[in-house]
Amino acid sequence: MTPPDRRQPSRGPRLGRAFLVLSLGALTYSARLPSLRREALERRVAQAEAGIQTLHAAAQRFRLQRGRWPEGAAAGATPAELIFELPRAFDPLGDAYALQWTRLERLVHAPSGGAATNPGPEAASARPTVAASRPGTDITEIGAITVVSGNPSLLALLQRDHGPTASFVTDSTWTLLLAEPLGR
Secondary structure, eight states: OOOOOOOOOOOHHHHHHHHHHHHHHHHHHHHHHHHHHHHHHHHHHHHHHHHHHHHHHHHHHHHHHHSSOOOOOOTTSOOGGGTTTSOTTOOSEETTEEEEEEEEEEEEEOOTTSOOBOOOGGGTTOOOOGGGGSTTEEEEEEEEEEEEOSOHHHHHHHHHHHOTTTEEEETTEEEEEESSOOOO
16 A cells, blocks of 8 residues: 655646736736826816816806905815805815815006006905005906815816916916806
């Protein structure tokens, strides 16, 4: 009688097949990863655009009813004056961004005997001071929607979609200036 063979069966082929399957899965995932990221970014941009359009429509209704833009609010907060103008489901906090409403006042100075001049973008956030009481000075309100985000790709796509004439990007914000109804 021969003693039973107590050798362990070889695991080499099983481990090799498992490694091959895992390698192919990782390769497939890594090939799909850029398109998954692009799709996620496109969803964030679409979500931000919907929030921007909703906030703008509410602010525009408020402006038409009261003759002025609503007061501003912090990033991620719903402006108090717009609570009844916005849908109940509106949320200024999105996936990787926060919406902010701001009312800016631009001072436009008219030189003596001439037409009013635009002092440039640096005056967009200037508050009325003594200059506002001088003859020939006009104060124009501008509404602004700001998207605060740490995702520069999201901000760049918003800038691309709206153009540089009505919007601008700074470090972690994109701002859309609204003087008239948004024609999109």
